[in-house]
Amino acid sequence: MKKEINEKDPLQVVGCAKGHSHEELIHNLPRHYNYTPNLIQKIKEIPEVILRNSGTLIAKKVNRMMREVTTEAYRSKQFTRTEMNNRGVLFGVVLLKHRVMDLVLKYFHERWPECIICLYNEHSGKTGIINERGVIQEIDSTLKNVVEGVSKNHSVIPYFDDIQFSGREIFETLYKSQFISERENQNYFKRMIPDKCFELPGMRGGVEKRFRNKKINDYL
Amino acid sequence: MGKVPSVLEKIRILGENSKYDICASTASSRTNKYPKLFGDSKKWIGATASAGICHSYSPDGRCMSLFKTLYTNKCIYNCKYCFSQSCRHKMSFTPEEYARTFMKLYSMNVVEGVFISSAVCGSADDTTEEMLEAIRLLRFKYNFRGYVHFKCLPGVSQYLLKEAISLSDRISINSEASTKEHLAEIADQKDFKNDIIMRQRWLKQIRVKHNDETLKFMKDLKQDNQLKYQEAMIKERREDGYKKFRWDGAPILNSGQTTQFVVGAAESESDYDLLKRIDWGYKEIDLRRAYFSSFIPIEGTPLASKQAAPLTREHRLYQSDWLLRIYHYKLKDLKEILTEDNNLPIGDPKIHLARQYFKDHGPVDPNLAGFQELLKVPGIGPISAKRIINLRSRKFKFKRRQDLKAVGVVLKRADPYLLLNGTNQTTIQNFIDPNNSKFLQREIV
Numbered sequence: 001m002k003k004e005i006n007e008k009d010p011l012q013v014v015g016c017a018k019g020h021s022h023e024e025l026i027h028n029l030p031r032h033y034n035y036t037p038n039l040i041q042k043i044k045e046i047p048e049v050i051l052r053n054s055g056t057l058i059a060k061k062v063n064r065m066m067r068e069v070t071t072e073a074y075r076s077k078q079f080t081r082t083e084m085n086n087r088g089v090l091f092g093v094v095l096l097k098h099r100v101m102d103l104v105l106k107y108f109h110e111r112w113p114e115c116i117i118c119l120y121n122e123h124s125g126k127t128g129i130i131n132e133r134g135v136i137q138e139i140d141s142t143l144k145n146v147v148e149g150v151s152k153n154h155s156v157i158p159y160f161d162d163i164q165f166s167g168r169e170i171f172e173t174l175y176k177s178q179f180i181s182e183r184e185n186q187n188y189f190k191r192m193i194p195d196k197c198f199e200l201p202g203m204r205g206g207v208e209k210r211f212r213n214k215k216i217n218d219y220l
Numbered sequence: 221m222g223k224v225p226s227v228l229e230k231i232r233i234l235g236e237n238s239k240y241d242i243c244a245s246t247a248s249s250r251t252n253k254y255p256k257l258f259g260d261s262k263k264w265i266g267a268t269a270s271a272g273i274c275h276s277y278s279p280d281g282r283c284m285s286l287f288k289t290l291y292t293n294k295c296i297y298n299c300k301y302c303f304s305q306s307c308r309h310k311m312s313f314t315p316e317e318y319a320r321t322f323m324k325l326y327s328m329n330v331v332e333g334v335f336i337s338s339a340v341c342g343s344a345d346d347t348t349e350e351m352l353e354a355i356r357l358l359r360f361k362y363n364f365r366g367y368v369h370f371k372c373l374p375g376v377s378q379y380l381l382k383e384a385i386s387l388s389d390r391i392s393i394n395s396e397a398s399t400k401e402h403l404a405e406i407a408d409q410k411d412f413k414n415d416i417i418m419r420q421r422w423l424k425q426i427r428v429k430h431n432d433e434t435l436k437f438m439k440d441l442k443q444d445n446q447l448k449y450q451e452a453m454i455k456e457r458r459e460d461g462y463k464k465f466r467w468d469g470a471p472i473l474n475s476g477q478t479t480q481f482v483v484g485a486a487e488s489e490s491d492y493d494l495l496k497r498i499d500w501g502y503k504e505i506d507l508r509r510a511y512f513s514s515f516i517p518i519e520g521t522p523l524a525s526k527q528a529a530p531l532t533r534e535h536r537l538y539q540s541d542w543l544l545r546i547y548h549y550k551l552k553d554l555k556e557i558l559t560e561d562n563n564l565p566i567g568d569p570k571i572h573l574a575r576q577y578f579k580d581h582g583p584v585d586p587n588l589a590g591f592q593e594l595l596k597v598p599g600i601g602p603i604s605a606k607r608i609i610n611l612r613s614r615k616f617k618f619k620r621r622q623d624l625k626a627v628g629v630v631l632k633r634a635d636p637y638l639l640l641n642g643t644n645q646t647t648i649q650n651f652i653d654p655n656n657s658k659f660l661q662r663e664i665v
């Protein structure tokens with residue numbers, strides 16, 4: 001998000017904490033799974049300063065809904081584990097309740113502009129695809145089929161062929177190496193990982209569900 | 221001849237050797253207003269997110285977002301607190317290995333960028349040359365344009381620093397200690413003035429010079445609409461000499477320079493010594509921020525029998541650093557709450573400062589207090605203070621505690637220092653010491 005600098009009003013809250021304008025809310029709230037059209041009418045009646053600063057309960061509710069949408073998109077960007085095949089297709093699995101698939105796809109597209117990105121949404125059972133030109137499609141099919149389908153039309157790009165270890169092995173090793181036993185902080189660790197992230201498909205293998213380098217399941 | 225270690229073995233050992241190095245996630249958002257650092261092309265892979273993205277958390281709650289390992293653990297120095305004295309498995313990455321391993325991890329979306337640090341093998345210049353080669357490969361062979369944090373080695377040459385700056389988002393040189401004497405106590409081979417301070421000054425000079433040139437170039441392009449803001453962001457300073465804007469969107473080294481201290485390794489080093497050094501850093505070398513790492517004794521080193529520094533000390537230093545940078549407190553304010561041995565007292569420094577301030581001034585009414593006064597209230601940060609002022613300027617009046625809660629005030633901390641509708645939330649202090657309690661006297665009046 002771009003930071004605005006307003007010379008006339010140095011106290012204006014900038015950045016993420018500045019809240020959302022009418023336009024932003026009207027544009028983005030329909031992404032929320034619990035959205036109803038009459039919410040827009042209510043938003044229009046609230047003065048912008050109240051809206052931005054969560055000045056009333058309804059303003060607070062609207063901001064909460066907006067936060068739920070942005071958080072879900074943000075978490076998916078953080079915790080979706082992807083793989084790349086030798087034809088330049090990057091794929092992974094997400095669990096998106098709100099309508100934010102396009103945001104997540106665009107994030108990966110910006111990072112890998114020459115790859116095709118396929119993300120399977122476990123919630124809807126559909127696979128979102130973004131191609132090299134940034135065109136987004138949603139297909140009612142499994143990830144495997146979609147990846148096979150899009151890979152067919154691409155030539156082989158031996159990107160990581162000569163790395164003899166799997167990415168997971170490398171990550172596990174890096175992860176374990178960073179542990180400082182003297183700093184162990186169980187409560188903080190649990191707090192830092194939101195429950196719903198444990199439900200994300202990329203997390204199910206358990207790379208983050210662990211404590212003292214053991215998976216949490218080892219304790220349960 | 222010994223067995224050549226595998227990449228996994230290198231990650232395991234060199235990752236572990238680097239675990240005490242601290243870095244934030246990616247505090248980097250490159251501006252679009254300047255000519256692009258690496259040009260604009262579809263071939264570039266990676267991006268920098270404006271808010272740091274953490275891809276995983278270690279069991280102590282620290283976020284892991286960067287590929288953080290040493291480049292080599294072979295070292296010509298023998299700092300007393302460091303693993304290098306005890307680690308028997310000495311190894312180095314090759315530039316190609318380093319770059320490819322990172323790219324593999326990046327494709328899995330488990331790291332956001334690189335933090336490249338190293339011991340000093342042969343000489344600082346030799347090792348830096350190799351580290352730079354790894355980064356060059358990342359940038360120009362693998363086309364990675366994402367976040368790179370480059371750790372400068374003590375005593376490195378200026379021409380290498382210049383190149384490192386042109387390839388990285390953030391650079392840091394570890395100060396380790398606050399003064400020459402304290403450094404000599406824990407790392408007597410390092411020359412504080414020459415190896416560290418001089419390099420930190422160079423970093424600032426190179427950055428300022430480059431930014432000035434770019435601003436001039438932009439003037440020639442007559443893009444002065446944005447330029448006015450950009451110039452202000454890069455150049456404006458607060459009264460106390462700190463930079464006014466922490467994220468200034470400068471075209472090179474956009475995440476600035478940082479430094480790190482080992483807290484509690486030097487016997488006589490106090491919190492005040494450390495705070496004085498970072499205050500100097502913010503004023504003189506445009507330090508973006510400082511990191512503190514509590515000393516942890518490592519088996520087999522000269523300091524193995526020394527007690528570990530409490531993590532709470534590190535925490536209080538971070539809180540005080542925050543007060544200096546974000547809340548605009550002065551070093552002399554913090555000095556007033558220090559204990560006799562010049563250390564920070566137990567507990568949140570902001571609460572200590574608030575107790576002192578509000579003892580004399582009494583609680584404040586959020587409908588009347590100025591921005592700086594609101595900031596002094598524990599539980600009110602810059603964002604909630606700005607919101608309060610914003611709402612007030614639009615004739616909003618705070619009458620209920622919920623109103624304050626809604627703008628983000630943490631009431632349980634703020635209550636004792638706030639006056640709402642002429643009354644102050646009763647605290648236990650009112651009962652303990654009624655004669656001295658100005659708060660209570662006010663209510664009675």
Ligand code: SF4
Nearest residue numbers: 295297299302304339
């Ligand atoms: S320079 Fe000192 S702290 Fe750095 S690796 Fe060498 S011995 Fe350790």
